Amino acid sequence: MSGAHLTRYQQLAEEIADGIRAGVLRPGERLPSVRQTCEQRGVSPSTVFQAYGQLESQGLVEARARSGFYVRATRRPTRSVPKAARPSAEATPVAISELVYELLGSTRDAEVVPLGSAFPAPHLFPFDALARSGARAMRRLPASRITGALTAGDEGLRQALRRRYALHGVPLAADELVITNGAMEALNLCLQAVTKPGDVVVVESPTFYAALQALERLHLKAVEVATDPREGVDIGALANLLERQPVAACWFMPSFQNPLGALMPPERKQALVALLARHRVPLIEDDVYGELHAAARRPPPAKAFDREGGVLHCASFSKCLAPGYRVGWTAAGRYAGAVERLKMSSSLATAIPPQLALVDYLAQGGYDRHLRRLREALAGQQQRALRLVERHFPAGTRVTRPLGGYFLWLELPPAVDALALHHRARARNISTAPGVLFSADRRFTHHLRLNVGHPDDARFDAALRLLGELAHGA
CATH class of the missing domain: 3.90.1150.10 (Aspartate Aminotransferase, domain 1)
Incomplete structure (x- = not known):
């Protein structure tokens, strides 16, 4: 792989590996500490941890408790990555x-x-700061605001989310966001919006068990597609599957997939969105782990490559900021109206107090820290x-x-x-x-x-x- 296509942690790992192979760093020698490397290289601690972790997985360095990382005297065998699953293309009822x-x-x-x-x-979560934000928000809440934005969610929160998407290069339409009771409600509403009982939905292999539960509840059938433990869905296998049978939707997790942790490279995400657009198959994108990247920059979601409104992007604060607050959302593209109507006829609304607490917390500027x-x-x-x-x-x-x-x-x-x-x-x-x-x-x-x-x-x-x-x- 050329240097132009390497992430920052991969570049750092390659430079250190070259030094080890050239004998500049000798067996038994201690690598610079994470803090020293951050100062010398101008990188984040997570970049250094990932670089050192890659070197460790390659057998070039070893970690010693309370001491740091050292060049290994000899390379010892390390665990291999699990093999990619090769499931059948048969639709399966879920139980x-x-x-x-x-x-x-x-x-x-x-x-x-x-x-x-x-x-x-x-x-790991700032519950005290969130509690203070909640108290501030509720003290200044006009009574009329409690019922002013029931189904779509609080407009202040939707604006904050649109700004954050824009910073990551994903502009959203003004009426595309629907606030939900956690990501699971967003995912379930999106699935309902694009399927009917008996339809076939493509999922990864392995896939998140809650996706299977949702399919079971809605009387849908699952088809599993080959999924690489490092880079996610096999686009070729998916293309073959789409040619052989009618598919109502795909439910994928392109960034840090649960359970594999696979991260689809940007070009693979782009190819996925283009393939599904050609077949007019909507993509339900579960992106609840997108903020938990170890590299310097957030990986773009599949939604970043959506030009036709076919990606129903779902996320929440539950895994990255506020577990238990049950505040999620979907940017549902051309299906946003259908999703909002389904929410109105089911849960109707997401509780206003946790939404306002999050708006206040985001306004304080501590989220990225x-x-x-x-x-x-x-x-x-x-x-x-x-x-x-x-x-x-x-x-x-x-x-x-x-x-x-x-x-x-x-x-x-x-x-x-x-x-x-x-x-x-x-x-x-x-x-x-x-x-x-x-x-x-x-x-x-x-x-x-x-x-x-x-x-x-x-x-x-x-x-x-x-x-x-x-x-x-x-």
């Missing part, structure tokens, strides 16, 4: 909800180490988790190395039953998300999704070590 409810109910127990949870650690701290914490914790997987899980385990988010996807040796491992871990107060949750046909029997978004949790290291030991004994 996953009971399994999801059974397996993930334990994440509500505070005594359980939440490796199966969908949320990062609560202490919070995001930088959050990204740095998540990037550092991911590297810590990868080291623990490397040391404690069975030989033959493969693991993803995402460029953002807070999930790792593990492909365990075929002899390991991930569902049985989940039950054994749960008996030891550790939750996981076994791979059978992430496919309509429950194909990922020796896979796990692990939530590693819990820095400063003293239980985390011991839980991963124990989980690795249990996997050895499977």
Whole structure:
């Protein structure tokens, strides 16, 4: 890959790797600290963490506890990335909800180490600042505003979101945004707007279990498309699928996909949007992790390449700022009117107080500062988790190395039953998300999704070590 196409962390990693290969950096030598590298190179801490993490995954450097990163004397084998799934192109009725409810109910127990949870650690979020913003906003709220913007959402929040989209090069139409009760309501409303019972919807393989639950509830059929653990949906496989059968919609997560963490490169996102536009197939884009990138700049969403209003882009503050506030939205393109009507006939409105708290918080100017701290914490914790997987899980385990988010996807040796491992871990107060949750046909029997978004949790290291030991004994 040429230097012109490398991200900043990749460029930094390549420069250090060249120095190691040339003997400028010798075996056993300590690399500059993250702070020193930031000052010398003019880059962010997350860029340095990702560069050092890439070098570690290549076997060129090693991390030593409370000491830093060192050039390895010899290259040791490291975990490979999981193989891309190659699902059949057959439409499958979905029946996953009971399994999801059974397996993930334990994440509500505070005594359980939440490796199966969908949320990062609560202490990473500015709840005190949000509470102050909420109090300020409610003190100055005119009574008429409570019912002034029910279905579409508060206009102040919609303006703030449009400004943020514009800063990222994604201009939105004035009437395109609908505020929702979290991203899940946005995704469900968008799915309802473009399908009818019996329709076929294309999802990634593996895919987020909540997408399968939504399809099940609406009596839709799922077709899974081949998905690369690094770069997302296989565009060629999708093109073949679209030629063979009628498809009502695609539900994809192009940035830091759950559970893989895959990030589609911009050119792949552009090709995806163009392909779906030719077939007149709408794309429901789940972008709840888009702000949790580890590189210097936010990756463009697929919505950035939408010229015909066919991308229904959905996101929320739940994973990046305000879990529990349940404020999400959709920029639904040409389907915005249909989505708003569906919201009016279902939940009617999103609560005004949390919307106004977020408007006030965004106006204070601390959001990007919070995001930088959050990204740095998540990037550092991911590297810590990868080291623990490397040391404690069975030989033959493969693991993803995402460029953002807070999930790792593990492909365990075929002899390991991930569902049985989940039950054994749960008996030891550790939750996981076994791979059978992430496919309509429950194909990922020796896979796990692990939530590693819990820095400063003293239980985390011991839980991963124990989980690795249990996997050895499977």
